[in-house]
Amino acid sequence: MLDIKSIRENPAQVIEKLKRRNEDTEVISKIQEVDSKRLEVIRKADSLKELRNKVSDEIAVMKKNKQDASEKIAEMKKVSDDVKQLDVDLRNIETEIENLLYYVPALPADEVPYGKSADDNIERTVWGDKKNFDFKVKDHIELSKKLDILDFERGAKITGSGFPLYKGKGATLERALICFMLDTHISKGYREVMTPVLVNRASMEAAEKVPKFEDDMYRINEDDFFAIPTAEVPIINIHRDEIFKEDELPVKYCGFTNCFRREAGSYGKDTKGFLRVHQFNKVELINFCPPENSYAELEKMLADACAVLQALNVHYRVIELCTGDIGFSASKCYDIEVWSYAENKWLEASSVSNCTDFQSRRAKIRYKKTLEGGKTKTELVHILNGSGLATSRLMVALLEANQTKEGNIVVPEVLRKYTNFDII
RNA sequence: GGAGAGGUGGCUGAGUGGUUGAAAGCGGCGGUCUCGAAAACCGUUAUGGGGGCAACUCCAUCCAGGGUUCGAAUCCCUGCUUCUCCGCCA
Numbered sequence: 001m002l003d004i005k006s007i008r009e010n011p012a013q014v015i016e017k018l019k020r021r022n023e024d025t026e027v028i029s030k031i032q033e034v035d036s037k038r039l040e041v042i043r044k045a046d047s048l049k050e051l052r053n054k055v056s057d058e059i060a061v062m063k064k065n066k067q068d069a070s071e072k073i074a075e076m077k078k079v080s081d082d083v084k085q086l087d088v089d090l091r092n093i094e095t096e097i098e099n100l101l102y103y104v105p106a107l108p109a110d111e112v113p114y115g116k117s118a119d120d121n122i123e124r125t126v127w128g129d130k131k132n133f134d135f136k137v138k139d140h141i142e143l144s145k146k147l148d149i150l151d152f153e154r155g156a157k158i159t160g161s162g163f164p165l166y167k168g169k170g171a172t173l174e175r176a177l178i179c180f181m182l183d184t185h186i187s188k189g190y191r192e193v194m195t196p197v198l199v200n201r202a203s204m205e206a207a208e209k210v211p212k213f214e215d216d217m218y219r220i221n222e223d224d225f226f227a228i229p230t231a232e233v234p235i236i237n238i239h240r241d242e243i244f245k246e247d248e249l250p251v252k253y254c255g256f257t258n259c260f261r262r263e264a265g266s267y268g269k270d271t272k273g274f275l276r277v278h279q280f281n282k283v284e285l286i287n288f289c290p291p292e293n294s295y296a297e298l299e300k301m302l303a304d305a306c307a308v309l310q311a312l313n314v315h316y317r318v319i320e321l322c323t324g325d326i327g328f329s330a331s332k333c334y335d336i337e338v339w340s341y342a343e344n345k346w347l348e349a350s351s352v353s354n355c356t357d358f359q360s361r362r363a364k365i366r367y368k369k370t371l372e373g374g375k376t377k378t379e380l381v382h383i384l385n386g387s388g389l390a391t392s393r394l395m396v397a398l399l400e401a402n403q404t405k406e407g408n409i410v411v412p413e414v415l416r417k418y419t420n421f422d423i424i
Numbered sequence: 425g426g427a428g429a430g431g432u433g434g435c436u437g438a439g440u441g442g443u444u445g446a447a448a449g450c451g452g453c454g455g456u457c458u459c460g461a462a463a464a465c466c467g468u469u470a471u472g473g474g475g476g477c478a479a480c481u482c483c484a485u486c487c488a489g490g491g492u493u494c495g496a497a498u499c500c501c502u503g504c505u506u507c508u509c510c511g512c513c514a
Contacts, residue, residue, distance in 0.1 A: 039474075042473070042474060042483085043475085045483080046482065046483045046484085047483090049483055049484085050482060050483070052495080055494070056494055056495040057442070057443070059442080059494055059495070060442035060443090060494095060495075061442085070494095072494070073493095073494045073495095074494080075494080076495080077494060080495085200504095243470095243471090245434090245452095364471095366471095376453085376469090378470090378471075
């Protein structure tokens with residue numbers, strides 16, 4: 001969430017940046033209004049508490065001296081009741097502010113290009129070339145059906161549509177991809193973690209997924225657990241309420257998990273086969289770093305994700321998202337898209353974001369910064385996340401790009417030591 | 425699932441109603457000493473929020489949320505969680 005102080009001290013700037021996101025900014029004045037009441041109540045309550053604490057000490061002394069303190073006690077009873085009421089008022093006010101603040105997105109970085117929608121995103125790099133096929137390419141559904149490596153119908157029988165079943169060499173290929181990606185990232189200094197895939201509400205809140213996106217999540221109502229939409233959620237929460245030492249940073253993790261998304265309201269759009277699913281696999285990258293390094297780390301993380309695609313020899317491009325398209329928690333974001341020969345378009349396979357302090361504020365993830373003169377200060381870390389990468393759309397690109405005239409799939413060189421076969 | 429015992433500062437750990445925001449030890453940081461280091465000694469070392477130019481000061485926080493009380497780390501209730509024993513189980 002945004003720093004309430006930034007709204008208190010520089011509302012004009014906050015409003016201007018939200019406008020770049022094409023956001024409604026009326027909420028800011030509403031927050032200001034409630035916030036001014038907050039300070040009033042705090043001051044009143046604090047001074048009453050001060051009085052209560054002082055007189056309580058006096059009562060203690062009187063009692064020790066066996067004096068009668070009943071008058072003061074009666075007096076303080078009234079004060080105590082007032083304090084209780086003020087504390088209730090304060091809690092209500094703070095809840096009101098939070099409920100407004102939870103729906104305000106992160107402010108975009110200044111260098112992010114202005115735009116209204118995905119159409120205004122900017123293509124940054126294109127890697128590799130499109131292959132020329134001297135036969136009609138088959139799409140991933142046709143290929144996987146013929147080879148019996150993916151089974152969307154039976155997946156739907158087991159759970160519902162959008163829950164794919166991988167079979168035989170398809171399952172092995174998926175596992176090989178995951179292993180390859182993890183090994184690649186581990187060699188670059190990311191520490192592998194394997195996390196819970198069900199998380200509690202506090203974890204979802206800390207990662208800024210709830211309450212804003214609650215309807216997009218699968219929930220276990222009985223325990224108030226959520227199925228994670230991305231490993232970003234559990235990995236960030238490894239360090240919730242913790243304070244890093246400065247020399248520990250950056251702390252970098254990679255982790256494979258299943259990801260679950262209800263994709264509420266997206267029916268009918270790009271839903272066939274792997275293009276949009278409710279359960280998919282992803283290797284996630286997370287980086288906790290000092291604020292001054294976060295934009296440099298973002299570029300490194302982008303390169304780390306791209307390295308996987310280069311090793312797999314996948315034709316991809318990097319686009320920089322415009323202010324109208326960056327995610328709720330992000331200040332700056334790149335998408336990596338892979339080429340689909342059958343769809344004849346780019347498919348989003350990764351998103352790499354700098355969320356700066358937007359998540360760390362709510363998750364209370366900080367570090368001890370040493371200032372000149374040896375003094376220390378506790379400051380919020382910046383948190384970056386990146387998919388490195390999601391396998392489902394990557395699998396579409398891989399199957400299509402590596403198909404033969406006969407409808408077989410040539411396994412990319414780097415995956416063969418994991419698959420132990422070179423063709424499907 | 426049953427029975428029991430716990431959750432206190434970076435860590436270990438004392439504290440069962442009134443200067444305890446919290447003893448002591450360890451660790452960290454600064455200093456004295458030293459050519460340098462170790463040892464020893466001295467000092468310092470939580471987070472959030474008010475107020476003040478500042479020195480400083482006030483409020484809150486001893487797992488979380490309620491309650492009792494003039495006053496709660498300490499008493500009561502609920503939840504979460506850890507450990508031990510039993511049961512069940514991949």
